[in-house]
Amino acid sequence: MDQYVANPMSRVKIRQVVTYIRKTFNLEDERYFPVMPFLEFGMPQIDKKFNYEIRTMQEMGSCYGITFPEENLIAIREDVYDRAVAGTPRDRFTIAHEIAHYLLHSPKTVAYARAVGPQKVPAYLDPEWQANAFAGELLAPPQLIIGLEVSEVERLCGVSRTVAEIQLNL
Ligand SMILES: [Zn+2]
Numbered sequence: 001m002d003q004y005v006a007n008p009m010s011r012v013k014i015r016q017v018v019t020y021i022r023k024t025f026n027l028e029d030e031r032y033f034p035v036m037p038f039l040e041f042g043m044p045q046i047d048k049k050f051n052y053e054i055r056t057m058q059e060m061g062s063c064y065g066i067t068f069p070e071e072n073l074i075a076i077r078e079d080v081y082d083r084a085v086a087g088t089p090r091d092r093f094t095i096a097h098e099i100a101h102y103l104l105h106s107p108k109t110v111a112y113a114r115a116v117g118p119q120k121v122p123a124y125l126d127p128e129w130q131a132n133a134f135a136g137e138l139l140a141p142p143q144l145i146i147g148l149e150v151s152e153v154e155r156l157c158g159v160s161r162t163v164a165e166i167q168l169n170l
Contacts, residue, residue, distance in 0.1 A: 003120070005113040006105055006127040011137070011170070014130060017103070018137040021046075031156040033139050035092045036085050039074075039099065046103070047072065054081045064094045067101040074098045089160040093135050100134035101127065140167040 022028050025042055043050045049072040060066070060077040067074050076084075076095065084091035105127050113121060123129040140157040145167060148156070153164035 002112050002114050004110050004127050005121050005125045006111075006130055007109045008124050009104065009130050010124050011133050014104075014133050015137050015141070018134060018141065021138070022141070029144070031140075031144050032158050033096075035095050035099075035139070039095055043099065043102070050074075050102070052076060054078050064091075065098040067098045067105070069102060069106040074102055087158055089154065089158055089163070092139065092158055093160065093163060096135035096138050097131045099138075100131035104130055104134065136163050136167050140164060142167060142170050 019028075021042075022030070022033075025038070027033060039052060043052075051072060052074040053076070055075050056078055060075070063077065064080045065074060065076045076098070080091045080094055084095045110127055113125075120126070136159075139159050140153055140163060145153045145157065145164075148168070150161060150164045150168060153159065153168060154161055157164070157167075159167070
C-alpha cells in the first residue's frame with residue numbers, strides 16, 4: 001500500500017513553527033486566531049506568490065480543501081469558506097490544515113512510500129498528522145489554554161470539542 005510520507009516533524013518542531021508565525025504577526029497572546037484574515041493577508045506576506053481560490057461544490061465534490069504547493073494555491077470549497085468566515089470551528093480547522101500543507105509540504109518534502117505490510121507510517125512522517133497537529137497548535141496553543149475548561153477553549157479559541165480536548169491533554 002502506497003502512502004505519503006513527509007520530512008520528519010515532531011509536535012515540538014511544529015509548535016516552534018507556529019510560535020514563530022504567531023510572533024511574526026503579533027498574535028502570540030491571541031487566543032482566537034484570525035484564520036481567515038491570516039489566509040487573506042498573512043499568507044501573502046509569507047509567500048508573495050500565495051493565492052487561494054473558492055471553488056464550487058461541483059468542482060470539489062467531497063473535498064473540503066486542497067493544496068497545490070507547486071501552483072502556490074489553496075482551493076477551498078465554497079461552503080467551507082463561508083462557514084470558516086462565520087467562525088464555524090470545524091471549517092476554521094480545515095483552513096488551518098490546508099495552510100499547514102502549504103507551509104510544510106511541497107513536492108520536495110512529500111514523497112510516496114510503499115509501506116511494507118499493513119503497518120502505517122509513523123505519525124511524525126505522516127503529512128496528514130502533521131497538518132492536523134499544526135492546525136491544533138495554531139488555533140489552540142497549549143501555553144494560551146493552561147487551566148481552562150474544555151468549553152472555554154472551544155469558545156475562546158473557536159475550536160471543536162475534540163480539538164480542545166486534544167490540545168488540553170498534550
Ligand atoms: Zn490534509
